[in-house]
Amino acid sequence: MPTKANKSHHHGNLKTVLVDAGLQLLAEGGLAALTLRKCAARAGVSHAAPAHHFDGLKGLRTAIATAGFKAFAKAMIEQRDSAADSPHARLAAIGRGYLSFSENNEALATLMFMTKETFTDDPDYQLAGEAAYQVLADACTPFKSGAAGAKGTEVLVWSLVQGYASLARSGQIDPHETPYAEILPLLALQLR
Amino acid sequence: MPTKANKSHHHGNLKTVLVDAGLQLLAEGGLAALTLRKCAARAGVSHAAPAHHFDGLKGLRTAIATAGFKAFAKAMIEQRDSAADSPHARLAAIGRGYLSFSENNEALATLMFMTKETFTDDPDYQLAGEAAYQVLADACTPFKSGAAGAKGTEVLVWSLVQGYASLARSGQIDPHETPYAEILPLLALQLR
DNA sequence: TGTACATCAGTGAACGCGCGTTCACTGATGTAC
DNA sequence: TGTACATCAGTGAACGCGCGTTCACTGATGTAC
Numbered sequence: 001m002p003t004k005a006n007k008s009h010h011h012g013n014l015k016t017v018l019v020d021a022g023l024q025l026l027a028e029g030g031l032a033a034l035t036l037r038k039c040a041a042r043a044g045v046s047h048a049a050p051a052h053h054f055d056g057l058k059g060l061r062t063a064i065a066t067a068g069f070k071a072f073a074k075a076m077i078e079q080r081d082s083a084a085d086s087p088h089a090r091l092a093a094i095g096r097g098y099l100s101f102s103e104n105n106e107a108l109a110t111l112m113f114m115t116k117e118t119f120t121d122d123p124d125y126q127l128a129g130e131a132a133y134q135v136l137a138d139a140c141t142p143f144k145s146g147a148a149g150a151k152g153t154e155v156l157v158w159s160l161v162q163g164y165a166s167l168a169r170s171g172q173i174d175p176h177e178t179p180y181a182e183i184l185p186l187l188a189l190q191l192r
Numbered sequence: 193m194p195t196k197a198n199k200s201h202h203h204g205n206l207k208t209v210l211v212d213a214g215l216q217l218l219a220e221g222g223l224a225a226l227t228l229r230k231c232a233a234r235a236g237v238s239h240a241a242p243a244h245h246f247d248g249l250k251g252l253r254t255a256i257a258t259a260g261f262k263a264f265a266k267a268m269i270e271q272r273d274s275a276a277d278s279p280h281a282r283l284a285a286i287g288r289g290y291l292s293f294s295e296n297n298e299a300l301a302t303l304m305f306m307t308k309e310t311f312t313d314d315p316d317y318q319l320a321g322e323a324a325y326q327v328l329a330d331a332c333t334p335f336k337s338g339a340a341g342a343k344g345t346e347v348l349v350w351s352l353v354q355g356y357a358s359l360a361r362s363g364q365i366d367p368h369e370t371p372y373a374e375i376l377p378l379l380a381l382q383l384r
Numbered sequence: 385t386g387t388a389c390a391t392c393a394g395t396g397a398a399c400g401c402g403c404g405t406t407c408a409c410t411g412a413t414g415t416a417c
Numbered sequence: 418t419g420t421a422c423a424t425c426a427g428t429g430a431a432c433g434c435g436c437g438t439t440c441a442c443t444g445a446t447g448t449a450c
Contacts, residue, residue, distance in 0.1 A: 010393055010445055030308065036437065046395050048438080053393090057437070110306075115362045116222065148378055155359075155370040156352070156378050163355025164347070170307045178347040186340055186348050187379070202412055202426055228404065238428050240405080245426090249404070 015053045015063070017043045022064040026107040034111075036060060055119070061111060062118040062125050068108045069128035075101040076135045087142035092184055094139045095161050099180055102165035109169065113162075133158075160187060207245045207255070209235045214256040218299040226303075228252060247311070253303060254310040254317050260300045261320035267293040268327045279334035284376055286331045287353050291372055294357035301361065305354075325350075352379060 011017070021042035025033045036057050037047040054060040079097035083089045102109045111117060118125060140154045148156065164180055167173045203209070213234035217225045228249050229239040246252040271289035275281045294301045303309060310317060332346045340348065356372055359365045 012393090014393080035435080037435075047436095048396075048440095049394060051438075113358065113362045113364065114302075115364075120363070149370060149374055151370050152374060152378060155356070155365055156375050158365070159355035159359060159375065160348070160352045161355065162359055163351035163353065163357075165355075166305065166358055167347075167351060167354055170305045171312070172305065172307075173347055173350070178341060178343050182341055182344060183348050183351065186344060204426090206426080227402080229402075239403095240407090240429075241427060243405075 011045065011049075014043065014045060014049065018045075018050055018053060018060065019063050019067050022060060023067065023108065026064070026111065027105065030107045031111060034061065034064070034107075058117065058119055062122050064108070065112045065118050066122070066125045066128045068105065068112045069125070069132045071105070072098075072101050072109075072112070073128070073132040073135050076132070080135070080139065087139075091139045091143070091157070092181070094136055095157075095180055095184055098136070098161045099165050099168070099175075102169055106169050109165070136161075157187070160184075203237065203241075206235065206237060206241065210237075210242055210245060210252065211255050211259050214252060215259065215300065218256070218303065219297065222299045223303060226253065226256070226299075250309065250311060254314050256300070257304045257310050258314070258317045258320045260297065260304045261317070261324045263297070264290075264293050264301075264304070265320070265324040265327050268324070272327070272331065279331075283331045283335070283349070284373070286328055287349075287372055287376055290328070290353045291357050291360070291367075294361055298361050301357070328353075349379070352376075 018039050021039045022034055025035075025038055025042060036050045036054075039060065040047040040050050043049075050060060054063060076094050076097035079093040079100075080090050083093035112129075120126070136158055137154045140157050144153050160183070161180070164173070164183065168175050210231050213231045214226055216234060217227075217230055228242045228246075231252065232239040232242050235241075242252060246255060268286050268289035271285040271292075272282050275285035304321075312318070328350055329346045332349050335345050335349075337345070352375070353372070356365070356375065360367050
């Protein structure tokens with residue numbers, strides 16, 4: 001049986017294809033390269049087609065950021081699950097996943113945290129974002145203490161890794177000179 | 193004596209005025225609002241005039257980022273100099289300056305760290321950026337230890353405050369729920 | 385199984401918009417003598 | 418002090434570009450009977 005709908009203008013899968021095209025465009029040309037027309041072209045479809053699937057450019061960006069958060073959580077989970085079975089090792093692994101995702105998806109990572117460029121009230125977007133956050137928060141649970149507030153530990157770790165990632169992404173710090181693996185222990189000593 | 197050159201088309205001060213206009217535009221409309229034409233309009237000058245002062249849009253952005261770094265350093269220094277005379281108090285004050293600048297200049301702070309949008313090899317830009325960094329690094333000096341590498345402490349503190357700032361800026365964390373003043377001590381305990 | 389019909393997902397032409405950039409120009413400023 | 422001239426910093430018209438969006442349309446799909 002031949003692939004169906006391959007010459008029809010009924011695509012059947014266009015939404016996904018457009019999001020994938022957008023991910024490619026971000027990777028190749030940065031934030032400015034993400035436009036409805038380019039996504040449509042990349043998907044092999046007329047430039048007006050995306051309007052049937054997304055609420056304008058902002059809607060497309062929201063869907064792409066959502067896909068980004070899913071990949072982000074996946075990257076952290078993969079690292080965590082292949083790490084030694086200790087809270088410290090797991091927290092370090094989450095950081096590795098966070099940073100490698102950030103390195104490999106510069107523009108996407110930027111977009112994901114530019115909340116003005118997306119519909120932040122989109123349910124899928126929120127769900128994906130919260131799921132990613134939860135991965136990190138869970139890894140922080142063993143380190144909670146009275147000294148930190150309820151969310152203090154998570155915010156500390158999250159800020160640290162997010163800041164490290166964004167400074168590395170923009171070239172302000174050199175991950176070779178001061179690798180994250182040497183920075184995190186300065187925290188972990190105290191969280192122990 | 194009347195202000196000279198106020199009806200002449202020789203402005204005399206246009207470069208500065210254009211940069212100020214750009215700072216306003218960023219504050220009002222975010223990154224996307226910063227265009228050569230809008231800066232020129234805001235400065236009351238024809239839209240072709242900026243070409244005489246900047247190497248295109250990227251050059252304008254570089255000059256604006258440079259001005260941003262100067263204001264940034266100033267914000268940190270002001271806080272530091274009005275703080276109690278202890279290393280801890282000073283480091284905390286630097287953080288306050290960093291965060292308040294970041295809060296009050298969302299788009300500008302973003303631009304300053306988007307190194308692909310500026311000519312990062314511009315001497316003025318580099319100088320201003322390094323001067324700002326030095327303010328933070330100096331405040332870290334008293335906390336250097338063997339455990340951290342040569343730059344480990346600075347990178348730790350910088351990452352933390354940068355991450356906290358960018359997460360707060362994008363609404364991912366709530367500075368009221370987990371204020372920076374409660375996060376920093378978790379570090380300081382260990383840096384002591 | 386067949387027919388009529390509504391719905392849906394595309395097409396492609398057209399629109400207006402703001403953008404950066406170029407260009408010949410003009411008038412003020414500064415300098416040489 | 419005056420004159421000639423080069424330089425400089427603007428003007429404003431024009432250009433082409435890619436963008437998001439709209440719109441009438443068309444052909445495939447799915448459904449009711």
